[in-house]
Amino acid sequence: MALQWLIISYVVAIEAAIVVLITLPSPKLLRNRIVSLVSLILQPALFVIPFAGFQLLDLYWKNEHRLICTSEVCTATERDRYEKAIYKAQRNVILCVATILIYWCISRICKYQKDVQSLEEVEKRYKSK
Template identity: 75%
Template sequence: MALQWLILTYVVAAEAAVAFLLTLPAPKLLKSQLVSLVSLILQPAICIVPFAAFQLLDIYWKNEHRLMCTMEICTAEERDRYEKSIYKAQRNVVLCAAACLLYWCVYRICKYYKDIKNLEEVEKRYKDQ
């Protein structure tokens, strides 16, 4: 189970790095090459969204079937384990949401750059006429 969260963590870190690189000021040629490369990677990377959604369903299912340790019968160790599992679940929900949100941000940034490039080409054609 930890491998899934490790993969999701690396994907979120990679998406954050790509979003950061796309928003940095750069020469036009370098920026267009970077946007085209990221656009090619975005199509196969869409699989992260259903993966994150499946992980969210897993967290929900585990939360619904988790043994509650709120009574006085529980030992301190059991209570600590329960609280730790709650914190881990909350962290993992944030991780899943961040994966989906960062994918969407990178997609929109690439789309905006492509739209700007197309508008510049149209403007150039009108100026040439």
């Protein structure tokens, strides 16, 4: 079970690095190359969206069917284990939502960069006429 959360953690870290890379000021040629490379990677990396969505559904199902330990019958150890499970579930929800949100940000940034590049090309053609 921990492997899937490790994968999502790495995906979030890689996506954050990509966002930083494509938003840093850089020369036009370098930025265009980076954006085109990231755009090529976006299509195969789309698998993270259904993967994170499935993990969110799994977390929701587990939360709905979790044994609640709030009565006085529970021991301190059981209460601690219950609270730890709740904290882990909250962390995992944040990871899944971050994965989806950062992927969307990357795709929007790449689209806007390509739109700016095409508009610059149109401007060059009009200036040359």
